[in-house]
Amino acid sequence: MTTVEVARDGVALLYCAIILLVLSWIVFSMRVGVRMWRKAWGMDDYFMLVGTILFSVTAALCIVCCHYGSGQFARELPTVTISKGTKLFYIAEYFYAVSAMFVKISVAVALLRIAVGRRFFTWALWALIGATMVAALVFCIGIANISIEITADFSLSIMPAILLWNVQMKGAVKASVAVMLALASFASCATIVRLKYLTLYSDPGEFMYSTGKIGFWSLTEVGIGLIAGSLPPLRPLLSLRIRVSAGSNTPDASGGQAYQSGINNRQPTSRSRVIAMDTFQTLGDNDEADNSDGDSQKNIIKETKFTVTSVIAGGPRDPGPMAWDRKEGSNV
Template sequence: MASLEEWHAVEPKGLAARILGVTVGFTIVCLLVVGLRVWLRLKLSTFGTEDYIMCAGVALNMVHNAVVMYGTFTGIGSPDSKLNTAIMIEGAKSIVLWQIFYVSGSLLIKTSICVTLIRIATQRRFVYILYGLIAMSAISTFIAILAVLVRCRPIAASWNPTLGTCLPQTIIITLTYVVSVINIINDFSVAIIPVFMLWNVQMRRKLKILTTMILGLGILASTATIIRMPYSSAYNNVTNLLHDVGNIILWTVVECGMGVIAGSLPMLRQLFKGLAKDQSSRDESYVLRARSGRWPSLSNGRTPDDHESPPDTETDSTHRIMKTSRGDASEGSTHTAEVVGTSWQTHKDTA
């Protein structure tokens, strides 16, 4: 029989189960959104610097999510009453890895969004502000990673204090607040700056609002940061450390996930536009046939509302032309709907 002090996986329950579920959900959504982004940008031959940076950020974020999911089986989000010393040590190791991949992945995700805005910025002051945000985030990230790596000597003492000595946890707590504040400033800035950038741009008002709203999703990421800030003091906990730090980890998953989504949706505008156009074509074709009183045959040979069989249809590989006689036969009136790809045109010829 295994000793109580041997490490073994813990079944995620309560907070641990919520962390696992949220992480799995954001992992799937982020991979789907970024996958569509990469496919569309490559197809349009517009794959650029911001896309490379976002892909690198998502790669780190996926490692981050994998560490978090593994961590829920090593005690993260679970109370001390469910753990033994060996499990707590493994859980503390997961926390160290999570800290490193969180700040590094978050930096690249936010940098990608800033680079995207730099590309469309027409005024130099916005470019300077965005570069300033990137520099500020990069410096804070470097300091945070350095603090995690050098706080304990050897580094293994970070998860097993009996192996060495460590500086006070207040260092990590202070850096957590600093990084959080910088993230909030960054998220709010990249949500507000597009409003001023697009204010005088010759663009349809509806498109301006849509673009601003999509980029404004970054505010949701900063909301997650604000929510997790009060939990930062959990690093000082003597008991239930892994459980309480789980609250911090949960909201970092949400923060990074929302950042990936907010940074990628604007790149998918062409895809949504194409889908909307295709749907519009189908709707218009439906309306034309409804107005003409002619419908396609159903599988049972009957037509809706017992209408007549559909008119003759000529089809080739590039377009489809539907001709329907309308009005008085003597007038020779013809209504033609031509569908080419996703566009349609209506012609009416009178003899």
């Protein structure tokens, strides 16, 4: 048996691969659902689909590498384990490069829709697409041209804010789209951090140890980019409206409405309200405006006060029998 227990940096790599794999498929599945619902499936969705599949292969290979000593020193691993782990990680690196390329192209194609009619940005995006493809090709033949990747990442994260600056949109919509697209800047930071750990490759004898940190930041770069690139298409979900109903006319056992004697009876009424999911409206905030009860006891119970006084017979306040007789006579 050549597999070993996951340890050291391999633990972080294992959990990173599992979490990002699950989150990426959840977000992408929601993206597919929204696109089908709105009948807006486009070329950027095809690119993101390919990127998601390739990223899944990358994450799966990294999970397997964790059981072949990824993130551990050579002295802690059998020679056969190091050999198999090295081979698997090299394969994973190729899938990483290609998946990152498709994810970045998907974001760029989505921005091309916004940049229609703006020639400068259109050409800049096509240039970024070409540079990304070249970087992936160069990486796959053994030379990691990281500067192109970093430039492309930061350009794709900053350009949304520039493109949306003069677009006729509501301020809230413009801000939300810019923020969601700018989340890709975190992937850019992951690329830079990953660059730092590439120096670990300089020691071929500790290749499996270097795969722990390098694999972690490689998955973070592509996984976060994939999730951030799939968030803007989910915005139509925020425009959905839900209907909330509270209370109902519930008859009692005799078939009539429940009531309480001695109380100003008020029949319960059904209440429903349509709430947009893109607002932060709270039930009860507009109770006075819609004549509903914010308080469960408001205007339901009527209080009646009785005052009882004692009069001593023969006392100064005793009206005497004649007074009572006259009062009774007047009521007849």
